[in-house]
Amino acid sequence: MKKILLTLIFITAQLQSDYLFHPEADILINELVNEHNFEENFVKEVLSDAKKKQKIIDSISKPAEFTWTWDRYKKLFIEEKRIKNGKIFITNNIRVLEKAEKDFGVPKEVITAIIGVETRYGKIQGSYRVIDSLLTLGFDYPRRSKFFRKELVNFFLLTRENELDILEIKGSYAGAMGYGQFISSSYRAYAIDYDGDGSADLFNSVDDAIGSVANYLYIHGWKREGDIVYEAFPNNVRKVFKPSDELSKFIPLSFNENGKDINFIGDDNFIAITKYNISHFYAMAVYYLSEELKI
Ligand SMILES: [Ca+2]
DSSP states (O other): HHHHHHHHHHHHHHOOOOSSSSTTTHHHHHHHITTTTHHHHHHHHHHHHOOOOHHHHHHSSOHHHHOOHHHHHHHEEEEEEHHHHHHHHHHHHHHHHHHHHHOOOOOOHHHHHHHHHTTTTTTTTSEEEEEHHHHHHHOGOOOOOOHHHHHHHHHHHHHTTTTTOOTTTTTTTTOBBTTTTBBBBHHHOOOOOOOOSSSOOTOOOHHHHHHHHHHEEEEEEEEOOOEEEOOOOOOOOOOOOOOTOOOOOOOEEEEEETTTEEEEOOHHHHHHTTTTOOOHHHHHHHOOOOOOOOO
């Protein structure tokens, strides 16, 4: 009797599952089982445990990068506490930051600024289960389902490769993880073991996080000693180009700051930062914060 009851409870739980019987579920199960050798039961257990979160869909529909003004965005990231804690982060990790600067050419202030903007130096790594985020966005957010569906498969692979509990790992509403908020495919492609313990752990190893952020920027075109932005002449951005310059390489930028338009040219290293996050506000905030962190 007890066994029947338990079976019933299990079946009821499965029937109430948001994703096990979702129209997209079978294709995913097939792909993971046939192309990537996962056990069917394991995939089904994961799907039956995952939850659809409306809050995730609400959050991704109105990201700060695209709905806020620059003044408001800047105020959030360039403030006293984040600057002070960034300087402390540099002091505490100076040895590894200098090593990364030497290995990859990315200044310690830029690596630190990215980790500071992403997670307040590792303090806020996200409170959503990544499996909930990726299933919600991969199955129930048609506008970007293709992208998140791919991240979902990468997340299965990542958690298997790195021996992580797929139901426990937490991150942002968009499934970004650890100190530097890497999505699954980036974690698999660009995370490195920088403390020498044999695994790339972006959740707990600050050394691995520092090395991985620097490696990411390096692979995405960071130029040693290169510029991030430089100021352009007001209202005449194009004047700064020499005829030989490759126009498409540079990004003209205009920000309204305290009611005044300021114009910049984004150079190679600005573009490298936008490979981390496509928003110009984001790259500009990283630049401003990195300047504040210089001693
Ligand atoms: Ca490591």
